[in-house]
Amino acid sequence: MSLNFFLAFLLAFSFVQSQELSPTKIFLLAGQSNMAGRGGVNNDTWNMLIPPESTPSPFILQLSRNKTWVVAHEPLHKDIDSTKVCGVGPGMPFAHEILAEDPNFGVIGLVPCAIGGTNITQWAKGSNNYRHLVERADASLRSGGKIEALLWYQGESDTQDQTDANMYKERLYNFFTNIRSDLNCPNLPIIQVALASGYNPTLEEIVRAVQLENDLPNLQTVDAKGLPLEGDRLHLSTPAQVQLGKMLADAFLNNFPKPIQ
Numbered sequence: 279m280s281l282n283f284f285l286a287f288l289l290a291f292s293f294v295q296s297q298e299l300s301p302t303k304i305f306l307l308a309g310q311s312n313m314a315g316r317g318g319v320n321n322d323t324w325n326m327l328i329p330p331e332s333t334p335s336p337f338i339l340q341l342s343r344n345k346t347w348v349v350a351h352e353p354l355h356k357d358i359d360s361t362k363v364c365g366v367g368p369g370m371p372f373a374h375e376i377l378a379e380d381p382n383f384g385v386i387g388l389v390p391c392a393i394g395g396t397n398i399t400q401w402a403k404g405s406n407n408y409r410h411l412v413e414r415a416d417a418s419l420r421s422g423g424k425i426e427a428l429l430w431y432q433g434e435s436d437t438q439d440q441t442d443a444n445m446y447k448e449r450l451y452n453f454f455t456n457i458r459s460d461l462n463c464p465n466l467p468i469i470q471v472a473l474a475s476g477y478n479p480t481l482e483e484i485v486r487a488v489q490l491e492n493d494l495p496n497l498q499t500v501d502a503k504g505l506p507l508e509g510d511r512l513h514l515s516t517p518a519q520v521q522l523g524k525m526l527a528d529a530f531l532n533n534f535p536k537p538i539q
């Protein structure tokens with residue numbers, strides 16, 4: 279009798295263990311270093327401080343580099359932006375804030391795809407980054423769920439050269455339009471971040487103006503200007519990333535209401 283009970287327990291336990299983790303609401307994270315996360319990174323060393331808003335939760339998963347779902351943990355982009363030192367980014371605080379605002383939201387799946395130092399040309403259709411983003415987005419859907427939005431934070435690398443800054447709008451909008459089309463989701467919500475930093479203040483303003491102008495459907499912008507930076511004056515600090523994550527969550531919940539079931 280007790281042996282049967284033990285065997286039943288063992289069976290149930292191994293069943294739970296072998297259940298694949300899968301999310302119901304999926305978010306793509308792309309762009310450059312401030313999306314990958316450099317909070318707490320100084321002199322190429324991460325201080326390993328994880329704020330409460332970025333701690334692991336069974337309701338927040340991430341798509342690993344090998345395209346399996348695992349419980350999400352900082353640094354979220356460690357195995358994706360793998361040639362750089364990653365720290366705290368906006369993804370975890372974004373997910374925590376959504377769940378705090380809407381406890382019935384469902385299991386969140388984050389798909390890290392950001393690569394530090396990339397300009398907008400390196401995200402154009404045909405580029406490796408673009409291909410990886412589409413591949414990872416497709417893989418994220420294999421266990422069910424729906425892609426809810428793309429979170430995009432990029433443009434610092436386009437503030438070094440006048441032509442790049444002038445071309446930013448055309449290149450960015452081509453990227454948004456192509457990615458929506460290749461994901462078969464022409465109305466995919468996109469939330470982009472207006473730059474907090476750049477290499478040249480004049481060119482940064484040109485890129486920011488494009489981001490703040492925001493004239494595509496289902497595109498929202500949150501402004502990171504003024505959030506505290508690390509010592510390098512380029513990267514958002516950990517508290518800044520926590521705040522940005524909350525801003526992104528509010529932008530999502532306020533602008534992209536639930537579809538009528």
Ligand SMILES: *[C@@H]1O[C@H](CO)[C@@H](O)[C@H](O)[C@H]1NC(C)=O
Binds near residue numbers: 320321509
């Ligand atoms: C980084 O290195 C510089 C130069 O060695 C030093 O002045 C600074 O205090 C370091 N910053 C941190 C956060 O360790």
Ligand SMILES: *[C@@H]1O[C@H](CO)[C@@H](O)[C@H](O)[C@H]1NC(C)=O
Binds near residue numbers: 344345346348
């Ligand atoms: C995929 O990556 C995850 C997280 O790094 C790891 O736990 C898992 O064992 C890997 N799976 C395969 C099939 O390599």
Ligand SMILES: *[C@@H]1O[C@H](CO)[C@@H](O)[C@H](O)[C@H]1NC(C)=O
Binds near residue numbers: 397399400442
């Ligand atoms: C973008 O980055 C690539 C690779 O670093 C570089 O070759 C290129 O000049 C940059 N700018 C543009 C507009 O492509």
